[in-house]
Amino acid sequence: MAEVIPFHGIRYNTGKTPDMTAVVTPPYDVIDAAAQQIYYERHPCNVIRLEYGQQYPTDHDAANRYTRAADNYRDWLQSGILIREPEAAIYLQEQSFQINGCWFHRTGFFARVALEEYATGKIRPHEETLSKPKADRMALLATCQANFSPVFSYYEDTGLTLESDFDRIKKAPPQLDLVDDSGVVNQLWVITDPAVHQKVAATLKPRPLYIADGHHRYETALNYYHSEKDRCPGAAFILMYLVNTTDPGLVVLPTHRIVRSLPALNLALLKERLQEDFAVEKTALPAAGQVQKLLDGRRQPDHPVLMMVTTEPAAYLLTLQDHTRVKQLVPQKSEAWCSLDVAVLHVLILDRLLGLEQEALSQQENLTYTRDEAEALQAAASGQAQLSFILNPTRIEQVTAVAAAGDKMPQKSTYFYPKVLTGLVINDLTSER
Secondary structure: OOOEEOEOOEEEOOOOOOOHHHOOEOOHHHOOHHHHHHHHHHOOOOOHHHHOOOOOOOOEOOEOHHHHHHHHHHHHHHHOOEEEOOOOEEEEEEEEEEEOOEEEEEEEEEEEEEOOOHHHOOEEOOEOOOHHHHHHHHHHHHHHOEEOOOEEEEEOOOOOOOHHHHHHHOOOOOOEEEEOOOOOEEEEEEEOOHHHHHHHHHHHOOOOEEEEEOHHHHHHHHHHHHHHOOOOHHHHEEEEEEEEOOOOOOEEEOOEEEEOOOOOOOHHHHHHHHOOOEEEEEEOOOOOOOHHHHHHHHOEOOEOEEEEEEOOOEEEEEEEOOOOHHHHHOOOOOHHHHOOHHHHHHHHHHHOOOOOOHHHHHHOOOEEEEOOHHHHHHHHHOOOOOEEEEOOOOOHHHHHHHHHOOOOEOOOOOEEEOOOOEOOOEEEOOOOO
16 A cells, blocks of 8 residues: 655764754654753754754744744755665664663654545544644645655565564664753664565555554645645655554553633533543542552553542542443544544533533643643642643554544644654655655
8 A cells, every 4th residue: 555665765874963852853743942952952953953943033924934944954964964875775673761761662664655545445544634834834844755755664564574674774883873852862774775675665565554643743744745746856755664462562641631710610510521421430639640540450441541630639430330331422434443442531511511612622722731741640639730631641542543443633643753764864855766
């Protein structure tokens, strides 16, 4: 299904930028203004100036963050800060990282992937997109004609067709080896062997790809291709980072919900109404790091469980009693979607009991998100918020099932960790290969 090919990637010239940690960043959508400034100050050729440039009051149509990115990109290519791979390559990456003291290793690779409409089923999304980020990405893509960061996707290959080749390649010293700001060890190998290229292409050809991260970038690239395919030869392809679902390092972390500023919230009435759909068990307020163990201990097939923290302060384990309940209220959604812990929360509690409709959720008027379990616990227990809801992580097979069913998950349903660094490999769209 998916067409995956090698390409002549654009990479930093380590002869001129020997400290790669100084020039790479996380993806733009997790960078706030403070972090942006830090990356600007870290190195004059940091990729932040390409991917997520600063805006100035004097900006206008002919001089702005996008034109500056294009100027920097061309200047760095001309001066040799950035160089084009002399041979077509696929770029193998291993990321080693810790979660709660345990080490994980995720292996993936960068390649060019042919763009496809979602309707073909060859590339499948799992979440909704917003117009504002796509307008920003379109302006950058149209001005620079390059993918500075990849779309993160995964595929299913239980036969582990490529793993022996990847393990063999990883025995050699990597071309890049750096530790990023999150403490993640990033190693990169440049694969120029045509036999491996052919094996990768053949392995992925019959398989759909599922977008994990980068829906806005993907849809922007598709729109750009439709408008510029006759003038930009490489626009038919996008830079992707691809991981097998069997990889033990393919980690999805939960994103918790914090509720604030609901004037009509009556906690006693809410707890009473929760019993219509949930087994409600009051428990001592757990310490940070202990919630997941509690949730895991209560988890049953077809009976999602989540934790609600209140200002009392107290914690409540909420176990869904009737697994068909969400489907009854949103019959247009697939069984896979209705089984999600986050769908149970949004449909039965946020919408039905708290009256938080989709528009309010999109604007984050009364609901904010955090991946920090301690922050979620403290927000409600300290009275800074009215409620917190702590969730289990969405399992990768759930993400796949929802995407295969053609549904989109609620906002902030998945957080694939770690993020893939921006600046390791660039895909220049002005080149066909």
